[in-house]
Amino acid sequence: MSETTRYQHFIGGEHVAPTSGEYFPSINPATRNVLYEAARGGADDIDRAVRSARATFEDPAWRDLSQTKRGHLLRRLGDLIGENAEELARMESSDNGKLLREMRGQLAGLPEYYLYYAGLADKIHGSVIPTSDRSVLNYTKREPLGVVGAITPWNSPLTLTTSKLAPALSVGNTVVIKPSEYTSATVLRLAELVLEAGFPPGAVNVVTGFGAEAGQALADHRDIAKISFTGSTATGARIAANTASRFIGSTLELGGKSPNIVFEDANVANAAMGVVAGIFAAAGQTCIAGSRVFAHRSVYDELLERVTERARTIKIGDPLDEATELGPLAFEDQRDKVAGYVDLGRSEGAKVLTGGNATDAGLGGFFYEPTVLVDVDNDMRVVREEIFGPVAAIMPFETEEEVVRLANDTEYGLAAGVWTSNLSRAHRVADRLEAGTIWINTYRAMSPMSPRQGFKNSGVGVEHGTETIKEYTRLKSVWVNTSEDPVADPFVLRS
Numbered sequence: 001m002s003e004t005t006r007y008q009h010f011i012g013g014e015h016v017a018p019t020s021g022e023y024f025p026s027i028n029p030a031t032r033n034v035l036y037e038a039a040r041g042g043a044d045d046i047d048r049a050v051r052s053a054r055a056t057f058e059d060p061a062w063r064d065l066s067q068t069k070r071g072h073l074l075r076r077l078g079d080l081i082g083e084n085a086e087e088l089a090r091m092e093s094s095d096n097g098k099l100l101r102e103m104r105g106q107l108a109g110l111p112e113y114y115l116y117y118a119g120l121a122d123k124i125h126g127s128v129i130p131t132s133d134r135s136v137l138n139y140t141k142r143e144p145l146g147v148v149g150a151i152t153p154w155n156s157p158l159t160l161t162t163s164k165l166a167p168a169l170s171v172g173n174t175v176v177i178k179p180s181e182y183t184s185a186t187v188l189r190l191a192e193l194v195l196e197a198g199f200p201p202g203a204v205n206v207v208t209g210f211g212a213e214a215g216q217a218l219a220d221h222r223d224i225a226k227i228s229f230t231g232s233t234a235t236g237a238r239i240a241a242n243t244a245s246r247f248i249g250s251t252l253e254l255g256g257k258s259p260n261i262v263f264e265d266a267n268v269a270n271a272a273m274g275v276v277a278g279i280f281a282a283a284g285q286t287c288i289a290g291s292r293v294f295a296h297r298s299v300y301d302e303l304l305e306r307v308t309e310r311a312r313t314i315k316i317g318d319p320l321d322e323a324t325e326l327g328p329l330a331f332e333d334q335r336d337k338v339a340g341y342v343d344l345g346r347s348e349g350a351k352v353l354t355g356g357n358a359t360d361a362g363l364g365g366f367f368y369e370p371t372v373l374v375d376v377d378n379d380m381r382v383v384r385e386e387i388f389g390p391v392a393a394i395m396p397f398e399t400e401e402e403v404v405r406l407a408n409d410t411e412y413g414l415a416a417g418v419w420t421s422n423l424s425r426a427h428r429v430a431d432r433l434e435a436g437t438i439w440i441n442t443y444r445a446m447s448p449m450s451p452r453q454g455f456k457n458s459g460v461g462v463e464h465g466t467e468t469i470k471e472y473t474r475l476k477s478v479w480v481n482t483s484e485d486p487v488a489d490p491f492v493l494r495s
């Protein structure tokens with residue numbers, strides 16, 4: 001990709017120049033090279049995209065399309081993503097710095113999401129309600145909402161966009177996407193594939209740009225029926241307040257500070273790899289990062305040794321290199337934020353057992369060493385706040401009661417890991433943890449079939465599985481009087 005590549009918005013099936021005429025650079029975080037420039041969107045561009053999406057939503061060609069045919073389109077889109085997976089994985093890896101093999105893995109799984117919602121498309125229906133009056137037929141229908149605004153982050157752009165796009169389209173909505181300003185390219189390419197799959201122009205539109213400009217304009221637009229947002233808790237709170245004041249819904253997938261708990265009866269070697277997977281995979285830039293590790297006192301030393309040993313040998317480098325295990329942070333401010341948190345931890349009294357330094361890995365990029373902090377407790381900011389980098393805080397505990405209390409002592413509730421060979425304990429602790437996803441003897445597993453929901457400040461609403469369909473439909477109840485009898489007392493409530 002040349003330095004001068006310029007991406008336009010994608011609106012109504014066409015590449016559209018920004019009203020402002022302005023573009024902004026996207027930087028490869030491994031090298032600091034400019035990868036491309038993207039259109040800087042604002043309220044006018046958003047308005048154009050929403051109008052296009054609304055027109056398509058109302059067009060009989062889309063509105064009256066059978067659910068089975070929507071499924072065919074989604075299946076075709078999944079196939080196209082599969083055919084273009086390598087190009088998309090490379091683009092995404094260069095844009096956000098995640099390992100090529102991680103992005104290849106995500107891309108390999110992505111068609112399954114479209115396939116899942118393709119299969120579901122013609123199995124979504126209402127029900128008949130047996131009200132007390134035999135002469136009344138009361139039935140429910142699930143209807144699409146209209147234009148859905150999707151606002152997404154940079155850490156897994158296509159995967160997180162797909163979590164919204166596939167179910168939203170499967171039930172007949174149209175969509176305007178505002179991808180992260182750090183990763184515009186693959187979402188724009190996805191919109192081209194949507195058109196190629198046979199969806200009508202305007203079914204999926206992409207306006208690139210900054211959060212305070214294009215993002216805010218999308219969240220504020222009067223013709224949006226819903227906002228589906230993935231990103232930080234701070235931005236999510238603003239969107240929640242905004243959408244609530246207009247009585248439209250929002251699905252919010254937000255931050256996390258997830259506990260990863262290792263009990264004394266765990267397979268400690270596996271648990272140590274689970275800890276590594278939880279916090280060092282993707283350089284810790286995942287909402288589900290297992291950033292708070294609790295190890296039972298009797299296995300604490302062994303776990304620490306295993307995790308630290310592996311952390312020290314993690315190969316930092318070019319994310320496109322197959323041998324690399326840790327790529328850069330996605331942009332300079334993110335690297336500085338991570339470095340700032342580790343310095344804060346030091347000043348709070350934490351000991352850096354390994355890592356704790358920024359590096360350019362000889363490539364000029366924004367890397368940070370895998371870092372293990374000890375001598376930490378739940379009151380420190382490094383343990384309470386989301387760092388979104390490769391920084392694990394590891395703490396000992398004595399009892400199950402204590403660790404459940406410590407694990408739940410957080411404003412977040414996205415995910416949790418439990419490592420134990422005791423079946424009763426596994427289920428008991430899963431029951432008591434305040435988090436939407438619990439992994440037992442595994443970590444960082446995801447499927448389109450399995451719903452996920454953030455508890456507490458980690459979000460509102462469900463993504464994936466059949467449950468997410470409710471987020472993209474509204475329920476209508478239709479009452480039909482089948483009787484020709486004269487109307488009885490018109491002044492009383494009927495049933």
Ligand code: NAD
Nearest residue numbers: 152153154179180210211215216231232235253254255287
């Ligand atoms: P962010 O909130 O800064 O940005 C997310 C998106 O919102 C971007 O597209 C951004 O441009 C836009 N945005 C920013 N300000 C806005 C505003 N005022 N109005 C409308 N849109 C606005 O988050 P980020 O730094 O891109 O992503 C990292 C965060 O995302 C982390 O907190 C992480 O935990 C979270 N995340 C959550 C999940 C999940 O499923 N729960 C998944 C991935 C990431």
